[in-house]
Amino acid sequence: MSEPASAAATDSRGHDESVGVGPWLGEWPDGPQWDPELLEHGDRRNVVDEFRYWSVAAIAAELDARRDPARVLHVAIENWAHDFNIGSVVRTANAYNVAGVHIVGRRRWNRRGAMVTDRYLHVHHHSDAAALAAWAEAEGLPLVGVDNVPGSRPVEGYALPPRCVLVLGQESTGLTPAMQAACDVVVHITQYGSTRSLNAGAAAAIAMYAWSHHHPPR
Template sequence: MSDEPVGVGPWPGGPEAWPRAADGGPDPRYDPELLEHGDRRNVADPYRYLTVEAIVADMDHRRDADAFLHVAIENWAHDLNIGSVVRTANAFNAAGVHIVGRRRWNRRGAMVTDRYLHVHHHPDVETLVAWAAGEGLPIVGVDNVPGSVPLEHRALPARCVLLLGQESSGLTPQAQAACDVVVHITQHGSTRSLNAGAAAAVAMHSWALQHL
């Protein structure tokens, strides 16, 4: 493993060389602290030195209005995989992440990527369903339960909500009933199921292959 520090150091050339706005003043998209001291955050290179608000605004701007993804996660037992799901949702520029059930969740696995996402809370599945219906978004469940269909080669809606259950028990019966369809990832080994975070990544990537 390299001993080199992550990220970049101070903006080359000092304050006199910092980015400027059209009127000649400081560019408000850039964080003066990061410009002065360096940016060690877990962000892609084009977002170095930008404020959190500027990054969120750019991600929103780049998202296709006709093809976007929301990710919802049932949170009944403080599942540690939620942070991993959130981090993956950020990687695919999800339009929103929805925590269903308990409001509090373990953010460690998210690696602070939740700062750059629109995170919403719904106290129960019924509330999520009402929100999705109001937005005209179908709900696609991801779980290997009876009646689910293979994810492979299935056309996924361009605008939808992917709903994931927690690691131990998967989607609750209420969540399964709320889905327009439930898909599963075909497995070829001996394990009963995939890790919830891994399954979420496969499902999001499958959607991205079709629509991004």
């Protein structure tokens, strides 16, 4: 079996002009995970080398198979004003292989920041906080809000549950009162500067890292 051809071309200054890998050279590999179109034309997607030339469905199935049922993380995002940070939250959720992303409120959201990573995730919609809470209760998953509101607990010292839903609010207003009431606990990320809050995408990344630090894959 041949190795994939590199797609990296350089200009006169030695800078890369392309990303990913080019068409597969030689005999194609055999298996249901391989995408014939990618093998023929190259794979320039933002995926790790392990998944080069794999179909979207095969990658999603493999990510599902790698999750430990005892360690399950979901991420929910309130979407009342088409928050542009949702895409970056989804991209980070893919990086941490979360079991699902839940959009609460408006169904439509800006996918540009997701860099098509939503194709490898299970994305769900809930009309409001009560609907998300009902789903989480049926699944046996506590809701953990992430917001620096009165009564919240610092995430640095909080033992995040191995199975839970991290719930994030809008960039401007944070978690709505209804969502705060629906959460089993609300945690915050301790800050030391003058700004009132972190960017929602940055806060989501820190919260997901905090969870994975407590519950790394086996």
